[in-house]
Amino acid sequence: MQEPNPATAALPQLPKAPTGIVGLDEITDGGLPQGRPTLICGSAGCGKTLMGIEFLVRGIQNFNEPGVLMAFEETGEELAANVASLGFDLKELQDRKMLRVDHVHVDRSEIEETGEYDLEGLFIRLGHAIDSIGAKRVVLDTIEALFSGFPNQGVLRSEIRRLFRWLKDKGVTTIITAERGDGTLTRQGLEEYVSDCVILLDNRVIDQITTRRLRVVKYRGSTHGTNEYPYIITEDGIAVLPVTSLRLDHEVSDQVDSSGVPALDEMFGRRGFYHGSSVLITGTAGTAKTTLGAAFAQQVCKEGRRCLMFVFEESPQQLIRNMRSVGMDLAPLVKQGLLRIEASRPTLNGLERHLVTIHQLVKEFQPSAVVIDPISNLISVGNINEVRSMLTRLIDFLKVNNITALFTALVNTRTYQNEMTEEGVSSLVDTWISVRDLEGVGERNRGLSILKSRGMAHSNQVREFLVTDKGIELLDVVIGPTGIVTGASRLTQQLQEHAQTLAAQQETDRRDRELERRRRVLEANIANLRTEFESVEEELRQINTQEQTRHQTLTSGKQRIAAANPPAQNAPAPGESPE
Amino acid sequence: MEPLINPADQPEHAGPEYVLHLFITGATPNSTRAVRNIKDICEQHLKGRYELLIVDIYQQPELAQQEDLIGVPTLIKRRPGLVRRLVGDLSDYERVLKALGIMPTLGHE
Numbered sequence: 001m002q003e004p005n006p007a008t009a010a011l012p013q014l015p016k017a018p019t020g021i022v023g024l025d026e027i028t029d030g031g032l033p034q035g036r037p038t039l040i041c042g043s044a045g046c047g048k049t050l051m052g053i054e055f056l057v058r059g060i061q062n063f064n065e066p067g068v069l070m071a072f073e074e075t076g077e078e079l080a081a082n083v084a085s086l087g088f089d090l091k092e093l094q095d096r097k098m099l100r101v102d103h104v105h106v107d108r109s110e111i112e113e114t115g116e117y118d119l120e121g122l123f124i125r126l127g128h129a130i131d132s133i134g135a136k137r138v139v140l141d142t143i144e145a146l147f148s149g150f151p152n153q154g155v156l157r158s159e160i161r162r163l164f165r166w167l168k169d170k171g172v173t174t175i176i177t178a179e180r181g182d183g184t185l186t187r188q189g190l191e192e193y194v195s196d197c198v199i200l201l202d203n204r205v206i207d208q209i210t211t212r213r214l215r216v217v218k219y220r221g222s223t224h225g226t227n228e229y230p231y232i233i234t235e236d237g238i239a240v241l242p243v244t245s246l247r248l249d250h251e252v253s254d255q256v257d258s259s260g261v262p263a264l265d266e267m268f269g270r271r272g273f274y275h276g277s278s279v280l281i282t283g284t285a286g287t288a289k290t291t292l293g294a295a296f297a298q299q300v301c302k303e304g305r306r307c308l309m310f311v312f313e314e315s316p317q318q319l320i321r322n323m324r325s326v327g328m329d330l331a332p333l334v335k336q337g338l339l340r341i342e343a344s345r346p347t348l349n350g351l352e353r354h355l356v357t358i359h360q361l362v363k364e365f366q367p368s369a370v371v372i373d374p375i376s377n378l379i380s381v382g383n384i385n386e387v388r389s390m391l392t393r394l395i396d397f398l399k400v401n402n403i404t405a406l407f408t409a410l411v412n413t414r415t416y417q418n419e420m421t422e423e424g425v426s427s428l429v430d431t432w433i434s435v436r437d438l439e440g441v442g443e444r445n446r447g448l449s450i451l452k453s454r455g456m457a458h459s460n461q462v463r464e465f466l467v468t469d470k471g472i473e474l475l476d477v478v479i480g481p482t483g484i485v486t487g488a489s490r491l492t493q494q495l496q497e498h499a500q501t502l503a504a505q506q507e508t509d510r511r512d513r514e515l516e517r518r519r520r521v522l523e524a525n526i527a528n529l530r531t532e533f534e535s536v537e538e539e540l541r542q543i544n545t546q547e548q549t550r551h552q553t554l555t556s557g558k559q560r561i562a563a564a565n566p567p568a569q570n571a572p573a574p575g576e577s578p579e
Numbered sequence: 580m581e582p583l584i585n586p587a588d589q590p591e592h593a594g595p596e597y598v599l600h601l602f603i604t605g606a607t608p609n610s611t612r613a614v615r616n617i618k619d620i621c622e623q624h625l626k627g628r629y630e631l632l633i634v635d636i637y638q639q640p641e642l643a644q645q646e647d648l649i650g651v652p653t654l655i656k657r658r659p660g661l662v663r664r665l666v667g668d669l670s671d672y673e674r675v676l677k678a679l680g681i682m683p684t685l686g687h688e
Contacts, residue, residue, distance in 0.1 A: 113667050115670035124604070128640035
């Protein structure tokens with residue numbers, strides 16, 4: 001969580017013993033102080049003992065460090081039975097000489113104080129147990145039980161101080177558990193001062209829902225997360241809620257995931273969402289948010305990738321049936337193992353458990369996309385702040401893991417707004433699609449618009465969409481006199497437009513025919529004129545021919561006259577005759 | 580914890596009436612005081628009727644767990660009657676005698 005400072009990196013860091021408990025090592029920046037005592041305090045039912053045992057078991061399993069458990073309240077058999085459900089086999093670990101459980105029985109009625117004493121017996125027992133298996137880790141489960149057995153507080157206090165010192169000298173990493181006192185961290189007000197690290201567990205009930213929280217109160221010589229972190233006890237032990245990565249430096253992808261609705265893809269500049277981004281679909285009740293979510297899930301699976309769906313409203317069977325009615329068959333995808341549907345009631349668990357469940361399933365299933373339907377239902381589990389912080393963590397977690405996340409959220413029908421989505425989540429998500437009712441005259445239609453889409457151009461239109469038995473269909477935009485029209489008015493508008501087009505077509509046809517007619521009339525006229533012209537031409541030609549004939553006749557007549565009257569004296573030419 | 584000893588068994592057992600185990604830690608002041616005190620008490624009140632075993636748990640640390648020892652020194656009275664544990668250096672004679680079931684009147688000789 002903390003970036004190692006290069007300036008201090010050269011100095012020896014406080015050695016730490018990793019606990020192996022999910023999330024705790026992140027908060028403590030590596031684990032508990034090695035070779036030093038750590039106090040875990042909390043009220044009843046917080047999981048103090050469990051945390052201690054898990055510390056030992058993980059130490060053995062993950063780090064090969066043997067451990068000693070000194071139990072003051074429960075016997076070894078009881079403890080073994082208690083943690084067996086978590087898969088911890090204390091008996092086997094004891095047989096392997098990796099663990100030693102020593103039950104210290106303290107009973108006031110059996111003990112008679114007869115003078116001065118010390119707790120050397122305890123030291124010897126512990127020392128013997130540590131040495132016999134070479135233990136590196138020690139858990140003292142509720143040391144304050146001693147106070148009920150030994151009335152001499154002065155001796156006890158000084159002896160417990162001595163014990164802490166002695167444990168430090170032994171170099172074992174120790175966890176001491178203690179009950180929480182009134183106004184103090186522990187009943188005796190002693191352990192927290194002699195421990196190097198104090199972890200406070202808290203069990204709170206708010207609005208009938210229990211949340212467990214953990215806080216590192218002090219940690220000598222190390223930085224640590226100071227907030228309260230929710231934690232839960234799962235089937236695998238304690239899980240402290242993974243801390244939000246405070247730095248925004250996760251890898252980003254340039255790939256684009258299709259939304260599963262082709263027309264919706266087209267509304268985005270790059271035809272889909274960026275892979276690894278988070279998408280929020282908000283809408284009023286019955287606006288097909290789930291269907292949009294399922295369409296996306298189906299698309300992811302169709303591409304051969306895995307998708308994880310969390311549904312808080314329906315059972316998987318119900319979801320599959322309902323989606324089948326809109327032409328989406330999810331059952332084969334589930335069978336193929338590509339799709340996994342996890343259904344639970346939001347109120348079943350606290351928010352933390354939901355978050356941890358999601359974390360665990362994501363880690364286990366390794367999906368490419370996660371669909372959560374709807375996040376607004378989680379409001380019933382916690383207050384807005386808690387839900388927001390949980391969602392922040394969730395979105396962050398999915399982003400860091402490069403998983404596309406699609407959330408749906410129900411918004412208030414009247415205001416079309418919801419505080420959570422407005423202030424809380426919307427700033428975290430990359431793409432925000434809003435679906436809503438477009439209520440018109442006597443009917444409701446669904447409209448879809450993109451409110452934001454980081455890093456890509458997107459359509460600004462409100463598109464009407466239909467949920468048909470073939471899936472979701474986005475309709476083309478129809479613009480009427482008063483703007484975009486939907487539903488029946490859209491049909492009316494379309495009919496009107498159709499009629500208009502038809503009329504226009506007829507008009508065009510009519511004009512075409514008129515033109516043709518005119519053309520034909522003109523052509524007829526032209527033909528007439530041409531005929532007229534031809535007859536005139538004929539006439540003229542005839543006149544011309546007659547003229548020529550006349551001229552020739554005249555000429556030939558003159559010649560004949562000349563031949564009949566020859567000229568006197570060899571007249572060379574008739575022209576020269578001296579007449 | 581041992582059951583009440585059946586009086587019928589006692590003659591057969593033929594052991595001493597009082598069986599006392601004292602666990603100490605080496606030669607610490609508390610331990611040496613305890614040894615001195617118990618010897619004193621036994622000699623005074625139980626002469627010839629007791630068996631006292633003094634164990635140094637530094638030498639036998641595994642006994643500490645077996646005997647469920649916490650405070651040291653501890654005197655465990657195994658017989659007669661109920662097992663009792665007496666923690667401390669046994670300097671409070673009255674309490675020791677009461678716990679061991681020795682009549683205080685016996686102490687006023």
